[in-house]
Amino acid sequence: MFRLFNKTSKMERLLVIISFLFILLQVGLELKIPDYMSDITRLLQEPGTKTGDILTPGFKMIGLSLASFAASIIVGYFAARIAAGLTMRIRGEVFQQVTDYSTSEIQHFSVPSLVTRTTNDLTQIQMLIAMGLQVVIKGPVTAVWAITKIAGQNWQWTAVTGVAVFFLLVMLTLIMVFVRPKFAMVQSITDNLNGITRENLIGIRVVRAYNAEKYQDAKFEGANNELTAVNLFAGRMMSMFSPVMTLVSSGLTLGVYWIGTFLIQDAVGMDKLTVFSNMVVFTSYAMQVVMGFILMTMIFFILPRALVSAQRINEVLDLQPSIQFTDKEVETTDVKGKIDFRNVTFAYPDAKNPVLHDVNFSAIAGQTVAFIGSTGSGKSTILKLIPRLFEISKGSLKIDNHDVKEYPQDELNDIIGYIPQKPVLFSGTIRSNMEMGTSKAYPLDDEKINRALEIAQAKSFVDEEPEGLDANVAQGGTNFSGGQKQRLAIARVIAREPEILIFDDSFSALDYQTDQKLRSILKEELPETTKLIVAQRISTIMDADLIIVLEEGHVVGSGTHKDLLAKNQVYQEIAYSQLSKEELAHE
Template sequence: MLRLLKFLKPREWFFFLINVVFISTQVFLDLKIPDYMTQITQILQTNGSLGEIINIGIRMVICALGSLGAAIICGFFAAKIAAVFGKRLRGTVFNRVQEFSKEEIKQFSTDSLITRSTNDITQIQMIIAIGAQMMIKAPIMAVWAILKIYGKNWQWSLTTGIAVLIMMVVIAIIGIFALPRFRRVQKLIDSINRVIRENLTGIRVVKAYNAEEYQENKFEKANEDLTKNNLFTGRLMGMLNPMMRILMNGIGLAIYWMGAYLIYNAGYMEKINLFSDMVVFTSYATQVVVSFMMLTMIFIMMPRAQVSANRINEVLDTKPSILDGDVTEVKDNIGEVEFKNVCFKYPDAEEYVLKNINFKVKPGETLAIIGSTGSGKSTIVDLIPRFYDATEGEVLVNGINVRDYKLNILDNYIGYVSQKTILVSGTIRSNIDYGDNGKGNITDEAIQNALEIAQAADFVNKLEDGVDSYVAQGGTNFSGGQKQRISIARAIARDPAIYIFDDSFSALDLKTDKMLRQALDRETSHATNIIVSQRIGSIKNADKILVMEDGEMAGLGTHEELIKDCKVYQEIAYSQLSQEELA
């Protein structure tokens, strides 16, 4: 928890010091009121004038209003400190997650990262807001009140001490049972977050298979676990309020009971002093109990915040496995991609996914990658933009190992269209002119040209707002084929040196597929094209075709060469096309 305080800048520490000043003022004014009560008691017992009582009463009202004003100012600064802290911490966590590769994302899981970036930070923000008040106010008030009652009467002091001890024991017992439950809360929130996200993401499959009841039961279990945990802790914490009230009323009753006995056995003048001390002592003793109650409440809340802080520190302490290199500029072989004896296995996996992959694609050439499901096609293209790093061997872009590039420079060479179509909320224009391509903003002409090449201009121009038409989150207001074409247009608009299409034409009909590829051949003939596909008819004109089987190269060559010599390619080809079509 203390490590996260580094996110408080000098300005917030200055606000914190202001808070200390106003809290001290508030405590002083709160503890000044019992002194005035003593004076009023003495005036009443000595038959003083009404004017004196009114004068002291006005001072008490001023102290009460001053205390209220100080409390409002303290609340304002505490909220400001907590809000700025939360904003800065959320930004830091978000930026760190942006640096993660797929390896780190899988290590935490998406659901857990969402909880850590939201609920966990909220827990810490709450403890900062409360801590900026209670954690300062409680010890100041406790010490000040104890000094006020010190030496007044040992019987009353002993009663106050016993009350504080009972309160500590009760809170310790509650804490023993509640703290383990607090530690479980964040993991249970992760779980319910995961179930909700799964349901929303796969809502079509859920409905198609009539699996609503199954999903409801799954959610019900996660919700039940979280509810039971919160009910248990809530009931335990709910016991604190009546216990504190019993203690505070009990201590007042005990002090008055002892006071009555002491006053009864005292002399006349001593009776007056004892009565005044008893009234004041009751107020101060209550303040002492309240102070210790605030401290113990903080200590009970702290473990949950500490769990959240540990979870956030795990994210911040995780070093990205994909690090920047030093290369910022390349002048030769722009667009060339080469794999040299590349082997790859996923972190913590025993078996290699790729084994001894070797090929070279020069600018102006098209490499197609084909193979059965799970043969390693997508993994190959994932190594080029460094979503993962090769376990063995070298992946070269422009003749330079991809590990040596600064990541943003490497990304600017690549136009990547993923297997899963990703559109972000906004407009068609903002989805195409997306990110930094190292060349500045993309012009309207370039956007229109990209849409035409991607065969998307027809449906986009028919929309009421054209390229400024609204895109819902995930592109849910477009069909699968429309989303794919917009994603392809996004890559084309960057005008990169290397195009990577990871099975990016699967949602297109054969006619659109053919037209799109013909347009790509014309417009991207200067660039390197790497295409992952399942369709022989779509890739047979490629300059090179890489055939994959079980993570190994089963063949590399042209369509004509492979149809003669590569058994795996022959099986794929004959399963899709007749011999006449292949001829």
């Protein structure tokens, strides 16, 4: 928590000090009020006191109350400013950190948990500062200051106040013991709830199509009930809190007055009035002591959750991306678009066994290298290693004769154009999607964008949009078909003019004709660009310069379609399962 508070700016620290002074002022003013009450009771005892004499201390009491009210408004204003400013900064840092994460760190936390940490957890911190600054400082200051005011007074009254304070301390301890662990659970339950909600929303069509609403409802209900139970528990504790506090403060007043009756009875003559006056003033101060403890108790309702949230935010800020990039520019060579895999072995983080074993292959500029194999054989994994989405475990991976680790991130991303299995479009327009990011081809003009769209076979449907390039793209590109999304994603990468294009099953949603057209135009228009293609359809890869056949992470064959069809059993099985001998021979 303190680590997060360290992120406050100089201005915010100054505001904390000013707030502290205003809180002192507020408490001082509030504790001055009983003095005037004492004056009034003294004046009432003196014979010949007129109403006008009481008005002066009366107005002073009103003035003090108003001044204290103004001071509390100022503290509230500053607290809100500090809370909003600090959390804005931390939110930015968390977002930045998550942006730098590699896939394995995102997998480590899970997406819903990262969303909760950036939103809900930060709200807890914001609440703690906004409400807590008043409560944390004001509670102890009021309690201690009020105790010094009544110290040395009648011991019987002090003893009753001591009993009330003891009772409050017991309450504080009980809250710490019982409520804190429950609050610690809330955030992880919220993660779970977010995860289920997210999954349900993403898969809503599947849920409906399979009549699986009840199944999903049951999953949601479990998490929902768990959260409700914790909230109910906290609510019940809170509902007990207020009556218990009233009971303590009323009991204290009653105790002081009850003892007072005996003291007044025992006093003689004018002393009776003095004891009565002291009793009224003592009660006011004793109430302030109780109020101080009530404020301190309130913080224990906010603090446990905020502590857990702070820890969860720190976890995100502390976890350094497992893949670090150098800042040093790599020495440029004449070699462009060359890829070398030498004995590359790879295991996913936290996995026991490698999914790739001793993979060897090379590709040079302009070549098309294709990967084929059964599902789970490691085709996509090979492609993910090239832009360093994951780090190889053993062996060497070179691009243009330099190890991939020698490249700064921007440079590597300029060289490689990677199109993932699931195309990702962002909300905005077609143009904003095309123009996002930077590369050596930037800034992009309409001519460059249109050329990229044309190569990707996307120009025709973009032209059909009334707004053309300015047509709206919904979040996730949901207003485009699967094939259209794939083509827009391909166009976006082509516009960057990378040396190496990586297509991870990017033609799967295209019809046979578009697939063929796209591949032949890629060959014609981008003859210098190295193309790596993972595809399920043999027809998509059969004209590649080199085909790598994978089985359970091992390369079990490589060569051209003709070579493999003649010699490689795995390739033959895949090929014959999709096309007839005549079709294969014809192609």
